[in-house]
Structures are given as C-alpha cells and as structure tokens.
Amino acid sequence: MDSYLIQVNGKASLPCLRDVHVCLHGKSPSSGTTKGRKPHWAVRASEMSKRTFNPIRAIVDSMKVAPNPQKPLISLSIGDPTVFGNLPTDEEVMRAVKEALDTGSYNGYAPSVGYLSCREVVADYHSCPEAPLEAQDVILTSGCSQAIELALAVLANPGQNILVPRPGFSLYKTLALSMGIEVKFYNLLPEKSWEIDLKQMESLVDDKTACLIVNNPSNPCGSVFSKTHLQKIVAVASRQCVPILADEIYAEMVFEDCKYEALAKVSANVPVLSCGGLAKRWLVPGWRMGWILIHDRRDIFGKEIRDGLLRLSQRILGPCTVVQGALGGILRRTSSEFYHNTLSFLKSNADLCYSALSAVCGLKPIQPSGAMYLMVGIQMENFPEFENDVEFTERLIAEQSVFCLPATCFEYPNFFRVVITVPADMMMEACQRIQQFCEQHYQGGEGAQELECDK
Numbered sequence: 001m002d003s004y005l006i007q008v009n010g011k012a013s014l015p016c017l018r019d020v021h022v023c024l025h026g027k028s029p030s031s032g033t034t035k036g037r038k039p040h041w042a043v044r045a046s047e048m049s050k051r052t053f054n055p056i057r058a059i060v061d062s063m064k065v066a067p068n069p070q071k072p073l074i075s076l077s078i079g080d081p082t083v084f085g086n087l088p089t090d091e092e093v094m095r096a097v098k099e100a101l102d103t104g105s106y107n108g109y110a111p112s113v114g115y116l117s118c119r120e121v122v123a124d125y126h127s128c129p130e131a132p133l134e135a136q137d138v139i140l141t142s143g144c145s146q147a148i149e150l151a152l153a154v155l156a157n158p159g160q161n162i163l164v165p166r167p168g169f170s171l172y173k174t175l176a177l178s179m180g181i182e183v184k185f186y187n188l189l190p191e192k193s194w195e196i197d198l199k200q201m202e203s204l205v206d207d208k209t210a211c212l213i214v215n216n217p218s219n220p221c222g223s224v225f226s227k228t229h230l231q232k233i234v235a236v237a238s239r240q241c242v243p244i245l246a247d248e249i250y251a252e253m254v255f256e257d258c259k260y261e262a263l264a265k266v267s268a269n270v271p272v273l274s275c276g277g278l279a280k281r282w283l284v285p286g287w288r289m290g291w292i293l294i295h296d297r298r299d300i301f302g303k304e305i306r307d308g309l310l311r312l313s314q315r316i317l318g319p320c321t322v323v324q325g326a327l328g329g330i331l332r333r334t335s336s337e338f339y340h341n342t343l344s345f346l347k348s349n350a351d352l353c354y355s356a357l358s359a360v361c362g363l364k365p366i367q368p369s370g371a372m373y374l375m376v377g378i379q380m381e382n383f384p385e386f387e388n389d390v391e392f393t394e395r396l397i398a399e400q401s402v403f404c405l406p407a408t409c410f411e412y413p414n415f416f417r418v419v420i421t422v423p424a425d426m427m428m429e430a431c432q433r434i435q436q437f438c439e440q441h442y443q444g445g446e447g448a449q450e451l452e453c454d455k
Contacts (some may be wrong), residue, residue: 052178055170056409064212065394067401069243074422074430075403079219079372081283081421087208087345089336096329097322106325111415112313114140114291114324118324122291125331126276131264137294138308144249147275149175151245151292154308155273156181156210162245163204163212165196167375167412169219169247181210185411190366190377193259194408198232205240214263216362217250220417221369221375224254227261234263237270243300246274249290252339253281254370255347264295271296271305278323280372282330283342291322349420349427350374356431361442363434365418374418375407383441388415395441400433 043408067073072263073258081087113119119138127133133223148171156162166185173183186201188194201212216225225233237244237422246263254260264272277290294306296397350368357365357376364377378392382404386392389406393416420427 012068019024028247043233044455045174048178048180051180052174054174056405057410059390059409063390063394063397065398067397067403068399071401071433073397073401074402074426074433076422076430077403077405079185079280079283079419080139080420081280081372082285084422084426086423087283087342087421090334092333092335093282093326093330096333100322100325103325106321108321109317110321110324112317113310114138114318115321115324118327121331122293126262126274126293128265130266130268131295131297132176133293133295135227136306137296139291139292139294139313140318141275141277141292141313142316143285143288144247144275144277144279145171146288146318147277147292147342148172148245148247149288150312151273152176152181152204152211152311152313153179154305155243155245160208160210163201163217163242165215167220167407167410167415168213169215170409172213172247172409173411182208183302184209187376188218188223190375193369194218194221194366195225195229195376196233198236202236202240205242209240209242211245212237213245213247214342216263217248217253217260217370218373219250219371220373220405220407221366222371222420223366223373224258224260224369225439227259230261230266231264234267234270237267242270244270244272246272247261248274248276250280250351250371251276251291253343253346253372255343255350255368256371260370264293267295269298271298278330281342282306282334287320287323289319289327303358311453345424346372346420349422349424352424352427353418353431355422356428360435360438361444362438368420372419372421374420375412375415376404376418378414378416380414382443383438384443389416392416396434396437399440400432400437401431402437 116135119140123133123135141150152162152175161182161184162176163186164183165188167188176183184204186204188196189197217223244263244267248262251262252260262274264274273293274293274295276288277284278287281283292309294301301437353374354365356365357363362379362382364379366375368374378389380386383392386395388408390408393404393406404416404418407413407417
C-alpha cells in the first residue's frame with residue numbers, strides 16, 4: 001500500500017492534509033492480491049472523430065502534384081480575401097479595434113453568448129420592420145463556422161437528416177456527419193443561375209428532416225437568389241414544417257445590378273436561424289467574429305431552442321472579446337465607399353474572368369452576381385485524357401501553376417471554382433494560362449477544333 005499526502009486549500013497545516021490510499025498495479029489495499037485483467041493501453045479515436053471528414057482537405061491533400069517551376073503559382077482556390085494584400089479592411093474597422101483594445105475593458109471573459117451591449121449592436125444593425133431583432137435574438141460566435149455548428153447541433157439529432165445545396169459549402173457535410181446526421185443534397189441549376197430545383201428539394205423531405213440549409217449569396221456559385229425565389233423556398237419549408245438555417249455570411253456582397261434580400265424578411269411563418277459575421281464583407285476572416293440571428297415571429301422555436309443554443313454556447317467560450325468591443329464602431333462607422341470599392345473590384349474581376357473563360361474551348365463559366373467566386377463547367381468529353389475534374393485541375397497545376405478547386409469538393413463534378421479576390425493582373429494571367437492549357441488538351445473531334453470552338 002502506498003500513501004500520498006495531498007495539500008488542500010494551499011495550506012501546509014496538518015488539519016488540511018488528507019491521507020489518501022491509492023491502489024497501484026491492480027493490488028487491493030486489503031488483500032494485496034491482483035484482481036481483474038492486467039492493465040494495458042487501449043486508447044482509441046472517438047466515433048465522432050472517425051465520422052469527421054472534410055472533402056476539400058481530403059481531395060486537395062491527395063493531389064500529389066507540384067506546380068510548374070517555370071511559372072509562379074497563382075492560387076485561385078482559397079476564399080480568404082486577405083491573401084494577396086490587395087483588399088484591406090476599412091480604416092474605421094481598424095480604428096474601432098484599436099479603441100476597444102485601448103480601453104482595457106475587453107481583456108476578460110465575456111458571457112458565452114457575447115456581451116449584451118455588443119449583441120444589441122448586431123441586433124440594431126440587422127433589424128428591420130419585416131424581421132425585427134432584439135439583443136436576446138443574437139448569439140455571438142467564433143466566426144460563422146461556429147454559428148453554423150451551433151445551429152445544426154440545436155436543430156438536429158443523430159439519425160435525423162438535413163437538406164444541403166449541391167454544389168455547396170463542404171462544412172455542412174463535415175459537421176453533420178461528425179454529429180451522426182444524414183445529409184441529403186438538393187440540386188442547384190446552373191442553367192438558371194444556380195437557383196434551387198424546388199421540386200427535387202421538396203421530394204427529399206421526410207419525417208426525419210431536421211432543417212433546410214440555404215446559402216445565399218452562394219459559396220461556391222457566386223449566385224444571389226431573387227426575392228421571388230426566396231419566397232418559393234420559404235413556401236416549401238412552410239408546407240413541410242421544416243425550419244431554415246440560412247448561411248448569410250456573404251450578406252450584402254452583391255454586385256450593382258443585383259439586390260440582396262435576407263431570407264428572414266420574406267419568412268413570416270417559417271423560423272430561421274441566420275448565420276453571419278464579419279469575415280467576408282469586412283474582409284477580416286481571421287478575427288473570428290460571427291453570430292446567429294434567431295428569427296421566430298410565430299414562436300415555433302420557443303424557449304427550448306433558445307435555451308439549447310445557450311447551453312451549446314457554454315461548452316466553449318465564444319469570440320474574441322476585443323473584437324466584440326469593437327462591433328459598435330465596425331458596424332456603425334464603416335464607410336459606404338469601402339463597401340462600394342470592394343464590390344466594384346470583385347465585379348470587375350468576375351466580368352474579366354467570365355469574359356476570358358467564355359472564349360475558351362471546352363469551358364462554360366456561369367456568371368456570378370455576388371460573393372467571391374465563379375464556377376466554371378468543364379466539357380469533359382472534349383478533354384478525354386482526363387477522367388474527371390480532379391485530374392483536370394491537377395494537370396492545370398502541374399503545367400500552368402494555376403490552382404483552382406475541383407468542384408468535386410462541393411459534390412458537383414466536372415466544374416471548378418475560381419476565387420475572384422486576386423489582383424486583376426494576376427486574374428488576367430491566370431485566365432491566359434487556363435486558355436493555353438485548354439488549347440493544348442482540347443479535342444473537338446476529327447480535327448475540327450476551330451468549328452467546335454466558334455464562340
């Protein structure tokens with residue numbers, strides 16, 4: 001028998017010491033005999049970890065190709081607008097963070113759902129007559145990704161299913177599968193500017209459907225739904241009594257010939273958890289500031305969903321307190337010129353890329369209306385040496401040092417996604433290299449390339 005003295009309450013006086021008897025090596029303190037099995041190491045990964053799968057990382061990590069050393073790499077693959085330094089955030093955004101830091105008031109722990117004053121700021125910013133919000137309707141999160149995770153976790157149980165867009169952001173599937181939730185994909189239609197195939201979507205609903213995810217504006221498509229289309233989506237959800245998780249991280253990031261509508265504004269009957277944040281519109285993804293907006297004008301969620309979100313938020317404390325403290329300045333003082341300049345740049349790059357790739361044999365880009373992306377279809381029958389979009393993009397890297405994500409990452413093969421946040425000269429250079437690549441590998445049949453490529 002081995003005895004250990006444990007000090008209690010940080011005092012060394014004898015009354016605060018306890019004599020603890022510890023059983024070592026499987027021996028009983030009383031008998032000294034060995035009982036049960038012999039101890040051995042049996043550390044195993046959890047079932048949740050085994051179910052977790054990120055298709056983008058799995059596909060990209062398996063692409064064992066090196067860029068052409070004769071050409072500098074142009075990466076059009078990552079939706080991070082800060083990578084090239086050409087899209088800085090607004091000066092008022094930086095000033096707001098510096099002011100919050102200088103106060104010294106935001107160095108401690110915040111409530112798990114965020115400071116009340118900061119939630120009020122977000123509620124005021126997003127509230128409108130059609131979809132009013134108060135501070136109690138806002139939960140601050142560590143980026144929009146955590147907002148989506150909490151929203152999924154509160155709405156769905158293992159064994160239930162969720163409806164997810166195809167093509168769509170891979171995080172939905174990654175999170176759902178790790179939670180034991182089935183994913184059902186509804187189709188977006190490229191010939192209709194990526195509108196939802198509503199009949200097909202509604203056909204997927206069953207008694208185990210926990211929620212419908214709507215991403216607008218879209219990653220990876222760069223599409224923006226009209227108010228009429230949003231109303232039709234809500235009508236399906238209303239008929240089927242399915243709540244909506246609205247991924248609106250690209251809210252208001254639409255080009256000048258388009259109008260953005262928050263889904264909650266057209267959803268009087270269907271409850272909505274809207275997930276957003278600072279990452280994209282304010283060009284600060286690394287600051288990890290997101291939020292959930294609870295829209296429930298008919299009290300369908302009731303107290304249970306709100307309490308559930310509160311409990312889930314308490315597992316791990318939320319976003320950076322300094323950025324929380326800066327929210328008032330960020331949301332109220334960011335200049336309209338900053339938004340205008342950002343969107344003008346993105347539209348110009350989108351138009352440049354769309355125009356250049358529309359003239360390339362075997363490619364069919366889809367004109368975006370917002371966000372940071374453009375999807376390009378590959379007419380694989382004209383590139384018979386490549387089995388799929390993954391092989392196509394692998395060879396594009398190897399030969400031309402241009403890295404685009406194959407749309408298999410988004411459950412939509414034979415497309416690839418272009419990020420349009422790179423500097424304009426780099427975008428033009430990338431398009432020229434893509435054109436050279438396609439001209440080299442295009443096979444129009446019986447040597448009739450010129451006829452096939454008459455665009």
